[in-house]
Amino acid sequence: MVVLLLRCFATLLHAMLMLALAPLLMGVVTKIRARLLGRRGPVLLQPYRDLWKLIHKIPLIPDTATELYKIWPFVSFAAIGAVALLVPGFALNLASARFSDFITIIGLFAVSRAAIMLAGLETGFGFGAAGAAREALFGLFSEAALLVVVLVFGLISGDPTVDGIATYFSFGQLGISVSLGFALVATLAVALTETGRIPADNPAGHLELAMVHEAMLLEYSGRYLALFQYTACLRLMIWFSLIATVFFPFGMAQAGNILSWPMGLISWLAKLGALAAALALFEVSTAKMRVFRVPEFLGVALLLGLLAVIFLFVAGRLSA
Amino acid sequence: MVGLPGRGMHLGIDPLSALFLCLLAPQVVAAAVAVERKSVTFWVFVLGMVLALVAADSFALILGFELMSAASWLLVLRGDRRPDGRPPATLYAGVALFSAACLIPAVFLPAGGIAFVLLLLGAGAKAGLAPLHSWLPRAHPAPSAGVSAVMSGGMVSVALYVIIRYAFIVFGNAAEPWWGTVLMAVGAASVLIGALRCLLEVELKTVLACSTVEHMGLIAVGLGVALRARAMDDPALASLALQAALLCAVAHALFKPLLFLGAGAVHHATGTTSLDWLGGLMRCMPRLGVLMLVGAAGMAALPLGPGFAPEFLLLHAVIAAAGSGGVMAWIGFAALFGILGLSAALALAAGVRVIGFGFLGRPRSLHAAAAEEADRLTLIGMGILAVCCVLVALTPGLLLRAMAPVISEAVPGALPQALAYAPLPLALLMAVLAAVAFVALRRFGARGEREVPAWNGGFGKPPVWLPFGDPATQPIASGFAEPVRRVLGPALLGRAGLDPGERYILAPLSRLHLRLTRLAELVRRATIRQRLAFVFGALVMFLLALGLGQNG
Structure with missing residues (x-):
């Protein structure tokens, strides 16, 4: 009973931290990136200020938009918010662990993507539709690559939930596996595309022709734009947590054991910081790709996923 | 008495036929309410399907199947001609004859490999499985909307029923693992080509027909995994995969007729179903638009839509199946998984395209701008299907429990598998999150909003004589599909862009x-x-x- 209460409490804490810290994470990435480029960069809390500024502006609704224009930000946010509750952060074995099936999570990402694409098509002008078309193109390969990576996890751990996979990886005698290395690279490529970072997309881009994610939100303003931007922060947070949980599950707390929480929180924040630094470093050292190079980039990720499956078989045969 | 000499004709209902009868009922009711009350041929068509389902001997089954083929041929023949001027009825008759020529020997042959291959050719051609699928996107859109709906939702289901009935029950004990492999390969090819064409086609009804090919492929993959597992004595996996296939059939039989009826209403209101000429219909046909949104969510297999639970089960079945067998099976299942992922994303893009270019944005023609809401009966018919869709979407677990007798009939010693996907809590969670966001934005944000001309990257407001802006500046549906065509087209469709x-x-x-x-x-x-x-x-x-x- 106490354990159950603790698990619920941990889930609540996890949800609040995820929702509260998401813009801060975006601020950290921007700051580190600016520092690496030799600039001072905005303060860490700048994303909060931007959101606050946006929700105090009166939204301008395009006259060609339909009634559903105001619904898409909420759909997109609700789907991503649900994922934020399902993906473990500082602790394993949260109350939501049973539902954290990888395929459900991919489905919820797809819901959010569909809502953003429809938001881009809402007003019937060129930039939004161009962004949506590119998003659809990237989605093809990222979803396929991600699913093959999930197959790798499923074959290794025999458990489809993120929580079960992380538990298996943190306790199982795994050693260093070639397959997991390939899977990590594939996941990183998918994560970069899904969160709209360089080299697939530039979140700070201001040239309409080159934008993907931002192009779809071009006609949004005020609180609706704030919700979309917040959702983008949350998505980055989720992907970092997902990668940290699955590939680096050391130091994670057990939700039922309150004494392990501080250690779990510290290691989670440290992992997020390290990933933010890695992302910033990667972004300043690469250039944005042409749109039609991105499918090749993701095709490599898909191929690495397939290679991971094959290596898994070979490893299984060698050890048997 | 009609029937084989000295034997007569036997009818009977067992769980499998009862399931398919239940699946046929809503769409026939909806199509009848919406359009096809008075057409005798339509009712003969329905009679043929029912006869095929309640048949208890091969003769009655073939009689029903051919009655269905003949009646639907008449309906296709009477339907309007395709814009390219090629009447699809001749092609349809050819496929129906081929299907009969394979099916009739198959059902009377002793159980074995030859019988199975003939069965797959005969029923597969009717269900639109690759490589005999290319008639379907031509013939299914040809007749009126109600008939298209029942052809795409019901007739292909009857063909699937024949495959399940013979492969699992009649020939069941002679089944070999390679039967399942063949079925999976055929299914994977249909999924890929169906999903790709579903995104590339411009006519709404053709898009829907291509999506039918895709979903038939998904069901065939599920049946293939189940058949292979059954032949390899793995009843747990076989029941999981069969659950996926049957649930997919149920979901498909609900949302596809819904979308076809909607496409018919769009055609009635605007005179075209070309996505390149529609747009902005949500403004003049809001009810129809919302109903289509429900159907499109099912077609795109989004969570909280009817199509997600089967996709979920299917992917889990493939993960479970990948661990069994040698290196070829291992690589094959990994490739299958990649194909399923690619097609899921293609289906998502296609669903977005139908809604985004048909119902959102600006009208692309005067007809689309002046459309009127669909008539009440059509909306009622679609409403029936939409309610069923929502029920299936939110309570797939109950449905799976109700299907248990079917599973144990087809797979002896089946183990019922619980569903790890819980749509109701998920829906509740998302509703709470959306409500919290809404309340927070209302509480802390600025009130009110202002309607302005779209910013459009800084272009000015269109002149008054162009109320929806310059038509030439609008994105069109073929443009949306162009990046995908450039990337996947040469590999899958060849240089000419033709279906293989x-x-x-x-x-x-x-x-x-x-x-x-x-x-x-x-x-x-x-x-x-x-x-x-x-x-x-x-x-x-x-x-x-x-x-x-x-x-x-």
Whole structure:
């Protein structure tokens, strides 16, 4: 009973931290990136200020938009918010662990993507539709690559939930596996595309022709734009947590054991910081790709996923 | 009494046929309410499907199946012509004849590999499985909306029923693992080509027909995994995969007729179903738009839509199946998984495209701008299906429990599998999150909003004589699909962009037909001297052969 209460409490804490810290994470990435480029960069809390500024502006609704224009930000946010509750952060074995099936999570990402694409098509002008078309193109390969990576996890751990996979990886005698290395690279490529970072997309881009994610939100303003931007922060947070949980599950707390929480929180924040630094470093050292190079980039990720499956078989045969 | 001499005709209902009858009922009711109340041919068509489902012997099954084929051929023949001017009825009749020619020997042959292959060819051609799928996107959109709906939702289900009935129950004990592998390969090819064409086609009804090919492929993959597992004595996996296939059939039989009826209403209101000429229909047809949104969510297999639970089960079944078998199976299942992922994303893009270009944005023609809401009966018919869709979407667990007798009938010793996907809590969670966001934005944010011309990257407001802006500045549906066509088209469709089913099956057949016709024409046009020479030559050859035969 106490354990159950603790698990619920941990889930609540996890949800609040995820929702509260998401813009801060975006601020950290921007700051580190600016520092690496030799600039001072905005303060860490700048994303909060931007959101606050946006929700105090009166939204301008395009006259060609339909009634559903105001619904898409909420759909997109609700789907991503649900994922934020399902993906473990500082602790394993949260109350939501049973539902954290990888395929459900991919489905919820797809819901959010569909809502953003429809938001881009809402007003019937060129930039939004161009962004949506590119998003659809990237989605093809990222979803396929991600699913093959999930197959790798499923074959290794025999458990489809993120929580079960992380538990298996943190306790199982795994050693260093070639397959997991390939899977990590594939996941990183998918994560970069899904969160709209360089080299697939530039979140700070201001040239309409080159934008993907931002192009779809071009006609949004005020609180609706704030919700979309917040959702983008949350998505980055989720992907970092997902990668940290699955590939680096050391130091994670057990939700039922309150004494392990501080250690779990510290290691989670440290992992997020390290990933933010890695992302910033990667972004300043690469250039944005042409749109039609991105499918090749993701095709490599898909191929690495397939290679991971094959290596898994070979490893299984060698050890048997 | 009709029937085989001395045996008569037997009818009977078991769990499998009951499931398919239940699946047929809502769409027939909806189509009848919406459009097809008075058409006798439609009711004969329905009668044929019901007869095929309640048949308890092969003869009755074939009778029902062929009645269904013949009636639907009449309906296709009567339907409007495709814009490219090629009447699909002839093609349809050819496929129906081929299907009958394979199916009739299959059901009377003893259980075995040949019977299974013939069954798959016969019923697969009817269900639109690759490589015999290319007639479906031509023939299904041809008749009126109600008939299209029941053809795409019901007739293909009857073909699936025949596959399940024979592969699992009648031939069940002779099943071998390679049957399942063949079914999976056929299914994967249909999924990929169906999903890709679903995104590339421009006519709304053709898009929907291509999506039917895709979903039939998904069901075939599920059936293949189940059949292989059954033959390899793995009842747990077999029941999981069969659950996926049957749930997919149920979901498909609800959302596809819904979308077809909607497409018919769009055609009625605007005179076209080309996505390149529609747009902004959500403004003048809001109810229809919301109903179509429900159907499109199912087509795109989004969570909280009816199509997600089967996709979920199917992917889990493939993960479970990947661990069994040798290296070829291992690689094959990984590739299958990649294909399923790619197609899921293609289906998502196609669903977004139908809604985004048909119902959102600006009208692309005056007809689309002046459309009126669909009539009440159509909306009621679609409403029935939409309610069923929502029920299936939110309570797939209950449905799976109700399907348990079907599973244990098809897979002896089946173990019922619980569903790890819980849509109700998920829906609740998302509703709470959306509500919290809404309240927070209302509480802390600025009130009110202002309607302005779209910013559009800084372009000015369109002049008054162009109320929806300059039509030339609008994105169109084919443009949306263009990046995907550029990336995947050359690999999957070849340089000409033609469906492989047309390029490798229909085109050679049509060339052969042309060559035979020319030959026949040569014979017909021969002069009297040529004919005499031919007869003389034949006589000499005959005598020569006779003489040689006697000597030797």
